[in-house]
Amino acid sequence: MVKVLRSFRFDREVYGRFVGVCGAGGFTVTGAFMRFMLGCVGAGRVLYVDGGVADFELEARVLVDWLVKGKRFFRGEDGCEVNIQARLFSLISKVQDNALKSDLEKALKGSVCGK
Secondary structure (H helix, E strand, O other), X not given: OOOOOOOOOOOHHHHHHHHHHHXXXXXXXXXXXXXXXXXXXXXXXXXXXXXXXXXXXXXXXXXXXXXXXXXXXXXXXXXXXXEHHHHHHHHHHHOOOHHHHXXXXXXXXXXXXXX
């Protein structure tokens, strides 16, 4: 997998103040960022979001709606029929929205139980 490099820029004045605060605290800018990130990771506040999560979640919402309405297959991009239940199972690990995961679970269970 190719690593995607992302860059960002700070306003010069804001960055200058940040450098000053870091120096006053006895840190380098890199050290301050590192401590900040370690604190966030330790507190469980860092989320690793796949760039395509929104697309997966949109697809899952549409497929859940179709499954609840009784549809079992759809035509994929290549023209082949795709089983909605199988596709939803493959999307479960990619969906991060808890409410959507719950809806997905209910729809899948209901489609098997006939509820």
